Amino acid sequence: MGAIVVKNVGKAYKDYPTRWHRLAEWILPGSRKRHSLKWVLQDIDFTVAPGEAVGIIGFNGAGKSTLLKMITGTTQPTTGSISLSGRVAAMLELGMGFHPDFTGRQNVYMAGQLLGYSGEQINGLMKDIEAFAEIGEYIDMPVRVYSSGMQVRLAFSVATAVRPDILIIDEALSVGDAYFQHKSFDRIREFRAQGTTLLLVSHDKQAIQSICDRAILLNQGNIAHEGKPEAVMDYYNALLAQREGHLIEIKQTELEDGTLQTVSGTGEATVSEIALINEKGVAAQTLNVGEKVRLRIQVDVRKDLKTLILGYGIKDRLGQVMYGTNTAHTRQPVNDVRAGQRLTYDCDFPLNLGPGTYSIQTALVNSETHLDENYEWRDLALVFQIVNMDKTDFIGSSWLEPKIGISLK
Amino acid sequence: MLRALYAYRGFILGNIKREFQSRYQNSLLGAAWNVINPLAMILIYTVIFSGVMRAKLPGANTTFAYSVYLCAGVLTWGLFTEIVGRSQNVFLDNANLLKKINFPRLCLPVTILGSAILNFCIIFGLFVAFLIISGNFPGLVFLALIPILAILIVFAIGLGMTLGVMNVFFRDVGQFFGIFLQFWFWLTPIVYPRNVIPERFQHLLEFNPMAGVVGACQTILVEHRYPSWPSLLPCAILGIVLCFIGMNLFRKHVGEMVDEL
Numbered sequence: 001m002g003a004i005v006v007k008n009v010g011k012a013y014k015d016y017p018t019r020w021h022r023l024a025e026w027i028l029p030g031s032r033k034r035h036s037l038k039w040v041l042q043d044i045d046f047t048v049a050p051g052e053a054v055g056i057i058g059f060n061g062a063g064k065s066t067l068l069k070m071i072t073g074t075t076q077p078t079t080g081s082i083s084l085s086g087r088v089a090a091m092l093e094l095g096m097g098f099h100p101d102f103t104g105r106q107n108v109y110m111a112g113q114l115l116g117y118s119g120e121q122i123n124g125l126m127k128d129i130e131a132f133a134e135i136g137e138y139i140d141m142p143v144r145v146y147s148s149g150m151q152v153r154l155a156f157s158v159a160t161a162v163r164p165d166i167l168i169i170d171e172a173l174s175v176g177d178a179y180f181q182h183k184s185f186d187r188i189r190e191f192r193a194q195g196t197t198l199l200l201v202s203h204d205k206q207a208i209q210s211i212c213d214r215a216i217l218l219n220q221g222n223i224a225h226e227g228k229p230e231a232v233m234d235y236y237n238a239l240l241a242q243r244e245g246h247l248i249e250i251k252q253t254e255l256e257d258g259t260l261q262t263v264s265g266t267g268e269a270t271v272s273e274i275a276l277i278n279e280k281g282v283a284a285q286t287l288n289v290g291e292k293v294r295l296r297i298q299v300d301v302r303k304d305l306k307t308l309i310l311g312y313g314i315k316d317r318l319g320q321v322m323y324g325t326n327t328a329h330t331r332q333p334v335n336d337v338r339a340g341q342r343l344t345y346d347c348d349f350p351l352n353l354g355p356g357t358y359s360i361q362t363a364l365v366n367s368e369t370h371l372d373e374n375y376e377w378r379d380l381a382l383v384f385q386i387v388n389m390d391k392t393d394f395i396g397s398s399w400l401e402p403k404i405g406i407s408l409k
Numbered sequence: 410m411l412r413a414l415y416a417y418r419g420f421i422l423g424n425i426k427r428e429f430q431s432r433y434q435n436s437l438l439g440a441a442w443n444v445i446n447p448l449a450m451i452l453i454y455t456v457i458f459s460g461v462m463r464a465k466l467p468g469a470n471t472t473f474a475y476s477v478y479l480c481a482g483v484l485t486w487g488l489f490t491e492i493v494g495r496s497q498n499v500f501l502d503n504a505n506l507l508k509k510i511n512f513p514r515l516c517l518p519v520t521i522l523g524s525a526i527l528n529f530c531i532i533f534g535l536f537v538a539f540l541i542i543s544g545n546f547p548g549l550v551f552l553a554l555i556p557i558l559a560i561l562i563v564f565a566i567g568l569g570m571t572l573g574v575m576n577v578f579f580r581d582v583g584q585f586f587g588i589f590l591q592f593w594f595w596l597t598p599i600v601y602p603r604n605v606i607p608e609r610f611q612h613l614l615e616f617n618p619m620a621g622v623v624g625a626c627q628t629i630l631v632e633h634r635y636p637s638w639p640s641l642l643p644c645a646i647l648g649i650v651l652c653f654i655g656m657n658l659f660r661k662h663v664g665e666m667v668d669e670l
Contacts, residue, residue, distance in 0.1 A: 073511035
């Protein structure tokens with residue numbers, strides 16, 4: 001129960017030169033095709049195993065919503081086949097197809113009946129749904145007076161009133177406020193723990209990385225990349241930079257431990273060496289909590305550049321940025337560098353992070369947003385580990401050493 | 410297909426109920442509007458036309474008889490236009506739902522059918538009560554209305570489905586049919602009796618399937634006679650053919666429909 005199998009799926013819309021051509025195709029006997037097909041999705045092929053969580057990312061118009069619509073069955077694929085097993089609950093776009101003139105309560109009944117519950121079952125669930133949505137007396141007002149956040153709250157509460165085998169969510173949750181997002185993600189995690197398969201479309205990097213086992217990147221109607229969320233996200237970001245109109249080469253290489261490193265950029269400057277130097281002055285990959293370190297980055301310049309800015313970020317295992325800055329923020333841009341020059345940056349800081357594995361990404365750009373002119377952007381430039389050698393035990397990703405005073409009366 | 414509809418009976422019945430409720434909720438007079446609308450129309454036509462028409466009405470020549478004649482026509486015509494008018498927009502009106510949730514699409518026209526019949530029963534019930542009180546109830550002949558209305562409903566739903574599917578792809582259909590209905594109304598002897606039409610044109614009414622149905626209702630309710638059954642044949646045949654065409658169109662294009670909405 002809960003598997004999704006998408007086989008060679010493609011979707012095309014019929015494109016008629018004018019409406020009259022469609023009419024002719026309908027009416028005239030021995031009808032030849034008078035339309036051309038406009039493909040929005042092609043060769044989509046993937047399987048989601050029961051209990052797995054997969055995130056789908058992509059630019060607007062990449063075909064994400066169309067794919068979800070086909071998976072939920074509201075629209076038919078032109079080629080290929082899709083099969084699902086188990087009970088599906090889906091939230092596509094805003095709301096659940098709520099009727100604006102009906103009250104929230106009536107819409108809950110309608111949506112519930114569409115999900116296959118009987119009136120009595122919905123009576124039983126109603127209290128939970130109301131409690132989870134927390135929209136108070138609005139439940140008895142017509143949905144047209146709802147804010148979009150309230151609609152999402154109600155829709156999510158209905159869709160997840162009973163744990164489905166497959167839960168499909170399309171962006172919708174990003175509309176809710178932070179409080180409700182937390183609440184709904186808690187519920188999603190709870191379902192996952194109980195074995196629900198999850199398919200999530202989102203632009204929210206954090207959501208994808210923290211919940212999904214796998215991510216699929218759709219680009220121009222094709223699967224552009226598939227794999228671990230961090231790697232796919234890195235690739236996505238690189239594509240994003242490319243879309244800004246720069247000719248960028250994107251390379252992904254597999255590192256020794258099997259993770260993918262993404263390097264992209266126009267290549268006028270490149271990071272040739274990077275190292276974390278510990279208190280003893282030695283480059284190390286295992287460091288102590290709170291240790292004073294120097295991040296040394298060497299940059300080779302291949303073409304004359306007007307401005308060069310180095311940025312770096314430290315990311316945790318899930319790809320969340322712990323800290324990041326650049327030399328534009330610190331007001332240290334280097335101007336007029338010549339081809340063949342080598343720059344060495346020494347960044348000194350105490351490593352106030354919790355134990356775990358971290359990575360450093362670097363960016364060489366000509367202004368503070370890396371999208372402007374992207375010379376090189378390198379993910380996983382360096383991977384290191386932090387262990388707690390001499391501090392008191394603690395949890396979390398930051399090292400915030402306290403002095404605890406206790407007074408007893 | 411029928412099994413799918415049965416599985417979703419909760420949704421269909423719930424929809425009819427919700428639609429009925431929401432009419433009350435958003436207006437002060439609620440369900441009364443269902444009655445006030447046709448009542449106003451009947452009042453206007455009675456005032457304007459009764460003087461002209463009643464002399465021409467066979468079997469009765471009181472203002473009152475003319476009102477009964479009008480009611481018989483206007484109410485059945487109302488049932489017909491409610492089903493056809495709403496069916497032709499059913500997929501457009503429910504685009505929001507169709508795009509987001511997968512369910513048997515036929516639930517929607519069935520909902521319309523149910524809710525139109527419910528509305529008709531209410532207002533026709535009032536009319537019948539009025540007939541009984543005023544001593545004009547036709548007696549056993551009244552039962553003949555049941556097959557007539559059944560034919561009307563089959564015709565309306567067949568036409569409605571056909572137009573409904575076409576309207577998704579060609580929005581002109583909805584516009585055109587709105588105008589067409591107005592002509593159709595005046596080309597059917599509803600407000601005026603059949604015999605005001607010059608004799609040499611009267612046979613043209615045979616090409617109007619609604620003329621047979623409406624005429625049959627008027628015969629029963631005004632003259633208390635059984636209608637001439639053959640006059641209903643065109644409507645019945647056309648209704649079945651349209652149902653067939655409608656279902657065919659629907660099956661062929663239901664998959665494409667969501668892409669067009």
